[in-house]
Amino acid sequence: MPAGRRAGLIAVAVAAVAAAIAVASTSSDGPAAVGPTTASAVSVRASGCRRTFTRSVALAVGPDLLLTVAHAVAGETVIEVTTPDGRVLPASLAAVDPGLDGAVLRVAGLGLPPLALDSYRSGIPVELLTMPETRPGLEPAEVQRLVSVKTSDIYGGKPVVRPGIELVRSTVEAGDSGGGVIQGGRLVGVVWATSRETDGRAWATQVSAFEHLIESARDGSPVAELPCSR
Numbered sequence: 235m236p237a238g239r240r241a242g243l244i245a246v247a248v249a250a251v252a253a254a255i256a257v258a259s260t261s262s263d264g265p266a267a268v269g270p271t272t273a274s275a276v277s278v279r280a281s282g283c284r285r286t287f288t289r290s291v292a293l294a295v296g297p298d299l300l301l302t303v304a305h306a307v308a309g310e311t312v313i314e315v316t317t318p319d320g321r322v323l324p325a326s327l328a329a330v331d332p333g334l335d336g337a338v339l340r341v342a343g344l345g346l347p348p349l350a351l352d353s354y355r356s357g358i359p360v361e362l363l364t365m366p367e368t369r370p371g372l373e374p375a376e377v378q379r380l381v382s383v384k385t386s387d388i389y390g391g392k393p394v395v396r397p398g399i400e401l402v403r404s405t406v407e408a409g410d411s412g413g414g415v416i417q418g419g420r421l422v423g424v425v426w427a428t429s430r431e432t433d434g435r436a437w438a439t440q441v442s443a444f445e446h447l448i449e450s451a452r453d454g455s456p457v458a459e460l461p462c463s464r
Contacts, residue, residue: 272370282311283462291412302412309462328451
């Protein structure tokens with residue numbers, strides 16, 4: 235296939251992704267049972283930007299550090315997390331990237347096992363790690379492809395391209411943003427959107443894109459104040 239035509243097909247596919255997504259934050263129902271992987275997930279509740287609180291998921295990636303989505307915590311004045319054992323702890327923003335829709339929270343005394351980070355490997359099953367109603371659970375999913383997602387930052391302004399994982403046969407619902415794509419017990423992606431048009435279709439950002447955020451949080455770098463997401 236000629237290079238120009240191939241590039242055109244990729245651009246069309248990416249544009250379709252951008253037009254058909256819905257950010258996945260705010261409430262759901264699901265499974266429980268805490269195991270070695272699910273013990274690393276927390277439910278996030280943030281308030282200050284809207285009349286009602288925003289709920290999402292965050293995943294332990296280091297001592298007292300959680301990885302989540304920026305659109306659920308940017309600009310919020312109060313952020314709390316609920317751990318699998320029922321503790322409710324205050325959180326603060328330690329790093330944020332509005333373009334990639336990623337954020338790292340710092341939680342003193344978190345005490346959860348951090349997930350190992352890895353790249354997606356073709357042919358190995360994946361699961362979705364979410365925290366519906368503070369009950370962590372793993373659900374099977376299928377990776378359709380790795381894709382460059384052409385979209386905008388969390389404010390709907392600046393165009394960005396995110397290194398993505400397109401999921402099918404998934405159960406991503408409102409409130410699942412920040413949930414993990416797990417492969418072999420390792421975190422390979424972070425969920426940020428679900429399709430408005432196709433049931434079971436969702437998108438995650440490859441976790442390697444957030445390594446700079448995690449390092450910034452570990453170093454204690456200053457965090458700029460951000461407005462609320464759109």
